[in-house]
Amino acid sequence: MEPSRVENELVMLPGPVTVSPRILRALSKPIINHRGEEFAALYRECVELLKYVFQTRNDVFVLSGSGTCAMEAAVGNVLGIGQGGKAITIVNGKFGERLKDIADRYGVAVPVEFEWGLPIDLEAVKSVLEEEEDVRTVTMVHNETSVGMLNPAREIGKLARKHDALFILDCITSIGGIDVPVDKIGVDIAIVGSQKCLGMPPGLSAVSVSERAWEVIEENGKKVPYYMDLKAYRESFEKGQTPYTPALPLFFALREALEIIKEEGLENRIKRHKSMAEAVRAAVLSLGLKLFPKLNEFSEYSNTVTAVCMPNGITDAQLRGDMKRLGIVIAGGQERLKGKIFRIATMGNISARDVLTVIQALEIVLAKYNVIEGVGAGVEAARKALGL
Template sequence: MLPGPTNVPERVTRSMFTPSINHRSDDFVELYEECVNNTKKIFDTQGDAVCLSASGTGAVECSVVNLIKKGDKVIIPVNGEFSTRLAQQIEWAGGETIRIETEPGITPTYDQVKEAFDNNKDVKAFYCVWNETSTGTMINYLDRIKDLTSRNDSYYVLDGVSIVGGEELHMDKWGIDIAMTGAQKTFACPPGISPICVNQRTRKYMEANPPNTMYFNLPRYFKYYDESKHTPFTPALPVLYAYREAMRIMLEEGIEQRIQRHRICSEALYSGLSAIGLTPFAKEDSRSTVVIALNYLDGLEDKIFRDTLAKKFRILVAGGFGNLKGKVFRVGCMGEVNGYHVMRCISGIASTLSMMGYDTDAQAGLKIAEDKLKALPKSC
């Protein structure tokens, strides 16, 4: 129950057990072309898709080094570890960040973003971390940002590393210029592939203003794909096979159904864990549907709690980052998580708390979660 890497289906694992192929062969073209086309379906875009052999952070950095130049102004909401890192990456690239800072657990509002645009007419881009996994928060007004970026044709860049495929995304309809994710999150794939999608106007800008980098040079990837359906550098072939299989599973389930499953399981976890006496860290209107961050009960020792949960019940959850270390723990609700995982997680957490001397109402938590899960298809 981690917020990534997530559980990997056996079918995806088996797909990696294949003889190594030549990445300049027809076999590779067949593999990579399907990966690109299915990535575009999941992002809901007609733009270009590049399946980078990198972590999610690599895909985020790729977006920065290809778009941001010295002196560019960038508006970015900052309310946790990963949005802070993104702001740093923009500054290291020479950009000037206009940070909309809020306390962890609270997402900046649309009005705060609008105010930043009102006060800065010459911004180059708006960057945002859609799902801040460090605090269990998520931005829920992505479809309204284009009303602001369209004022001066500024770029709209979405860091969706931990949530694309688990929540609704319409890249072209919402006016998003660049978006990326990590395969080890809601795609339920091993780490190592991070797709990035770019629309046509942004591609033209990048080609006219190429970055001073080799590996993350997106115009180079565009050129190789156009000419031969290849990548400029050797990709992580076994994980690329896994990525293809993971997307096949996603599309078989149906993206809308998959998103609905994530939302229902998330609601069951929030309700069930609250009923046993825990409180969510994030404010209600800022809460993520794929990462549930919970406050520790008074006196509850982080390491002992998580170690007990792992050893006695074989359930892994994540601790807090930075100033939140020892104050919160985080439950992932992404990828293959279904009703079974939800019920077992609530039961295991309640039992662990009881073993550590805390009074919990496990039955109340399981009952309310079970009621929420009735909305799931029978297959879940």
């Protein structure tokens, strides 16, 4: 196959995602004074809209850094630097592991680990919480992107509260695409990344901070990360500013992205993500492929990224290389899952057109390597699932 010559590839990665032209246009606005009234209004608008998307009344701040920056902000502010703060870190994929690694740098991580792609056993978390003393926080990834699984936020939130621990939830690939009622669940620090369900370019993240979290953060004083000192963000926000120079063009894009979400309606957006993911799942199953995550009664398949076992007869390089030559970018497996799975994301402002396109291309590539016979079954299953 010829290399793809399309400039605007269809990016179906679990971030970064394809960005709508409307948001791209917002990126090109002239630079303004980040210490002026115009920026203050822009930032305040973004925060109000983010509160709607987070479903929270807690404070919300925007950080000029990717999701990992916000993960480190959350863990570093709560545990403090070298304060001996203890975190129960739940791991069933790459990003749960990252939260564990961050907790290890700032304080003491007590990992509750499961095989990547296996569901979280609530009893195991419960018993660690009962055994350990002085647990300051529980960390979990809501939508574990690396394995395509939605973890039980409500249940873990309840357990954390029962043991008087804060609940830090990585919602980097769920908020804006999956229902995450931050206040109802009782998430003390929730995190979102810009290049995922918000449909933006990469470079920004946002965190919500509860009253309970502030109490702990205040106790840590200056023993917190300098650039991500959340107390400094709170103080600056009173003036409509960020403590350090914000990534201005991305703030323009953020407002546009959030306005798109408001126009669509959060509930509709969540429904759309569900229907797109259902179509992808129906299509891959109709082709005889297997979904990667193993669920229990408290976990679900992710509605923002579908992880599929790599079938026999084709390699990762062949599958994703040929897709790319058709102008479509999908993800492989990460680290230990390299070559074992591929992942199709349904995040952000994608449409039925995008899902049908990716499924059709997938069928064409699988048929080329004789993994399936002929094309059409996948598109037909997706069509039905989409109700078209």
